[in-house]
Amino acid sequence: MTTALHQTRYRVSGMDCASCAAKIDTAVRRLPGVEDVAVSVAAGTMTVTHGEAMSGEALVRQVKNLGYGASAAGTGSGERSAITDSAHDHKHDHCSGEHQHGHEHGHGHGLHSHSHDDADDKPWWRMQKALLTFACGAALAVAYLAGLAFPAIERWAFLLALAVGLIPIARRAIVAARFGTPFSIEMLMTIAAIGAVIIGAVEEAAAVVLLFLVGEMLEGVATGRARKSIQGLTDLVPKTALLEQDGGTVSVPAEGLAVGSIIMTRPGDRIAADGVIVEGSSEIDEAPVTGESVPKRKGNGDTVFAGTINTDGVLRVRVTAAAADNTIARVVRLVEEAQEKKAPTERFIDRFSRFYTPGVIGIAALTAVLPPLLFGEPWNEWVYKALAILLIGCPCALVISTPAAIAAGLSAGARRGLLMKGGAVLENLGKVTAVALDKTGTITEGKPKVVDVIPVSRSARDVISLAAAMEQGSSHPLASAILDLAKTSSVPVPPAFDAQAIPGEGVTGSVGGERVFLGSPQAAAKRVPLQDRDLTIGTLNHEGKTVSVLLVGNAVAGLIAMRDEPRPDAREGLAALKAAGIRTLMLTGDNRRTAEAVAAGLGIEARAELLPQDKQKIVRDLQMSGYLVAKVGDGINDAPALAAADIGIAMGGGTDVALETADAAVLHARVRDIPDMIALSRSTMGNIRQNITIALGLKAVFLVTTLLGITGLWPAILADTGATVLVTANAMRLLGWRAR
Numbered sequence: 071m072t073t074a075l076h077q078t079r080y081r082v083s084g085m086d087c088a089s090c091a092a093k094i095d096t097a098v099r100r101l102p103g104v105e106d107v108a109v110s111v112a113a114g115t116m117t118v119t120h121g122e123a124m125s126g127e128a129l130v131r132q133v134k135n136l137g138y139g140a141s142a143a144g145t146g147s148g149e150r151s152a153i154t155d156s157a158h159d160h161k162h163d164h165c166s167g168e169h170q171h172g173h174e175h176g177h178g179h180g181l182h183s184h185s186h187d188d189a190d191d192k193p194w195w196r197m198q199k200a201l202l203t204f205a206c207g208a209a210l211a212v213a214y215l216a217g218l219a220f221p222a223i224e225r226w227a228f229l230l231a232l233a234v235g236l237i238p239i240a241r242r243a244i245v246a247a248r249f250g251t252p253f254s255i256e257m258l259m260t261i262a263a264i265g266a267v268i269i270g271a272v273e274e275a276a277a278v279v280l281l282f283l284v285g286e287m288l289e290g291v292a293t294g295r296a297r298k299s300i301q302g303l304t305d306l307v308p309k310t311a312l313l314e315q316d317g318g319t320v321s322v323p324a325e326g327l328a329v330g331s332i333i334m335t336r337p338g339d340r341i342a343a344d345g346v347i348v349e350g351s352s353e354i355d356e357a358p359v360t361g362e363s364v365p366k367r368k369g370n371g372d373t374v375f376a377g378t379i380n381t382d383g384v385l386r387v388r389v390t391a392a393a394a395d396n397t398i399a400r401v402v403r404l405v406e407e408a409q410e411k412k413a414p415t416e417r418f419i420d421r422f423s424r425f426y427t428p429g430v431i432g433i434a435a436l437t438a439v440l441p442p443l444l445f446g447e448p449w450n451e452w453v454y455k456a457l458a459i460l461l462i463g464c465p466c467a468l469v470i471s472t473p474a475a476i477a478a479g480l481s482a483g484a485r486r487g488l489l490m491k492g493g494a495v496l497e498n499l500g501k502v503t504a505v506a507l508d509k510t511g512t513i514t515e516g517k518p519k520v521v522d523v524i525p526v527s528r529s530a531r532d533v534i535s536l537a538a539a540m541e542q543g544s545s546h547p548l549a550s551a552i553l554d555l556a557k558t559s560s561v562p563v564p565p566a567f568d569a570q571a572i573p574g575e576g577v578t579g580s581v582g583g584e585r586v587f588l589g590s591p592q593a594a595a596k597r598v599p600l601q602d603r604d605l606t607i608g609t610l611n612h613e614g615k616t617v618s619v620l621l622v623g624n625a626v627a628g629l630i631a632m633r634d635e636p637r638p639d640a641r642e643g644l645a646a647l648k649a650a651g652i653r654t655l656m657l658t659g660d661n662r663r664t665a666e667a668v669a670a671g672l673g674i675e676a677r678a679e680l681l682p683q684d685k686q687k688i689v690r691d692l693q694m695s696g697y698l699v700a701k702v703g704d705g706i707n708d709a710p711a712l713a714a715a716d717i718g719i720a721m722g723g724g725t726d727v728a729l730e731t732a733d734a735a736v737l738h739a740r741v742r743d744i745p746d747m748i749a750l751s752r753s754t755m756g757n758i759r760q761n762i763t764i765a766l767g768l769k770a771v772f773l774v775t776t777l778l779g780i781t782g783l784w785p786a787i788l789a790d791t792g793a794t795v796l797v798t799a800n801a802m803r804l805l806g807w808r809a810r
Contacts, residue, residue: 086286236263337352471797499700590618701718761797768789
């Protein structure tokens with residue numbers, strides 16, 4: 071029997087490091103009814119898995135007790151959703167799969183000393199942490215000047231300056247200890263500062279606190295930039311819309327548009343909601359959403375996305391999604407949720423930090439006590455060194471090294487249409503050694519195009535014109551391909567009379583007084599001899615093309631060959647995968663001849679005439695052979711293979727399937743984006759390795775120099791704060807990532 075659980079998302083303000091998340095995680099887990107907690111610093115969100123016993127008011131109060139702001143998230147992202155324990159092992163249920171078992175925050179994290187704000191949208195210099203830093207700096211400057219003017223009060227002046235910065239830190243140290251995090255950096259800073267005062271290093275203690283606050287302020291600025299990078303997407307959607315009402319239009323807030331409403335979009339306006347065009351035609355610039363540089367011509371029945379730009383025509387659009395569920399809102403929400411899901415490296419560092427900080431405190435204590443007791447060394451000197459080790463040992467930079475890079479990588483990908491659902495997906499993509507791609511709709515466009523027009527007794531222009539006349543009003547994909555060609559070629563389409571479909575054969579009718587038939591070669595052969603055309607038709611069929619024969623009277627007027635063609639970037643994308651050392655396969659249910667023809671033109675291995683379970687078996691076989699497999703498909707027909715693959719990637723243009731199915735989604739629907747997604751993963755993992763090297767390398771250097779007496783408290787705090795800022799800044803470089 072399963073236990074009914076719920077998930078509720080909250081907005082949390084004031085966080086700017088992974089250790090902030092650890093403190094909140096630890097405190098919230100102590101509440102009755104809470105089963106799991108997932109906190110994202112980059113998104114400023116927290117998802118809580120809980121039973122009916124949990125009180126939302128108690129949770130908000132618990133978070134606010136720590137000095138942070140908290141409130142239930144808005145509609146769409148903050149709705150309470152029901153889940154059950156049995157769902158926790160599902161492959162795509164990352165929230166439970168990664169958090170239930172892997173979200174083990176080290177309670178000994180070095181939690182930073184922050185002054186937390188109730189809102190994160192202020193300029194950085196007006197945030198409380200910045201104001202505290204300025205106040206501490208001003209107090210230290212006054213103390214220095216007072217000491218020069220009145221040497222007798224110098225010590226007291228520096229003590230007052232120290233108190234300005236240290237009292238808030240000590241208060242938060244007590245709160246953190248009370249709610250389950252005794253080994254916070256607040257506690258380490260308090261111990262170090264008080265210890266420095268006891269041994270007479272008052273000026274140094276005051277300066278250390280100021281340097282620490284400066285570093286924290288800079289880190290907060292960097293984290294805020296990362297958070298705004300993805301949230302900035304929401305600014306693409308206009309605030310108002312022209313709603314049709316009572317025979318006219320009225321300007322209304324876009325966030326209040328109801329599904330089914332009709333809105334008008336003028337040339338140059340951004341479209342205010344996801345919808346379907348019901349009247350009008352225009353070039354739509356989708357670059358803000360999909361990154362496509364060339365506008366697309368769209369008309370009646372075509373889908374448009376919120377935030378895209380209507381360039382040259384007046385459109386009437388029927389709204390198909392509320393503001394909280396439009397394409398951009400869903401992308402932002404999914405990225406925020408992804409940032410709450412930890413990568414394996416991040417989970418390992420969390421567990422490592424759980425033991426690391428107490429270990430550092432133990433080493434510092436031994437450093438202070440053993441040399442004086444065993445070797446008669448001066449107490450002041452070794453207590454001073456122990457205090458420096460205490461500050462050097464703060465794991466802040468190490469703890470933030472992975473989540474900062476993961477958050478930046480996820481945001482950089484999302485802004486380029488590469489959506490990955492969690493740190494584990496981003497990390498594992500770089501390890502992929504085989505990619506299996508669906509054919510129809512993934513490697514190819516998913517709809518046939520006319521690729522050959524072979525005139526026989528009539529000109530090519532006449533063949534297109536007569537064929538299009540016969541196909542008017544048909545919604546069959548082959549008919550659409552012929553009508554599209556007539557439109558793009560500006561060929562006139564005359565009216566057809568007495569047109570009727572002959573099941574299994576084609577369509578017949580009269581055009582300009584002549585009897586016309588358009589259908590399959592087999593049906594045409596029943597009406598006129600085709601022996602002299604069999605070789606041509608056979609060649610076209612061998613190339614994977616579908617052939618239609620046009621008869622006018624008793625003569626063959628021409629042949630039309632159609633095929634679902636590869637996407638324009640398919641060859642480049644597959645070549646990039648091979649260049650990266652990745653094996654590529656095409657898996658399709660299509661006939662072998664068509665599959666092999668497409669594969670031959672792209673240089674990819676093909677497996678054809680496959681059922682869904684056959685695709686899944688091929689993925690399993692690749693895994694058994696030692697490959698880490700990514701499966702790319704449309705998210706529905708390939709569901710078994712997507713579920714079996716190590717990474718499932720949905721191909722789409724912002725649809726529910728593309729966004730909600732599989733582990734990742736390529737919103738541009740470009741094959742080239744698959745190697746780009748893998749390249750982004752590898753860049754992110756390289757960034758993480760750099761961050762860990764910076765964090766541990768600086769600590770190792772300053773640990774040795776401190777023990778040798780070369781460096782002291784100032785360099786110790788610079789090592790910690792400097793490493794934290796360097797790591798954060800290095801991770802933020804990923805926000806500017808560009809595909810090669």
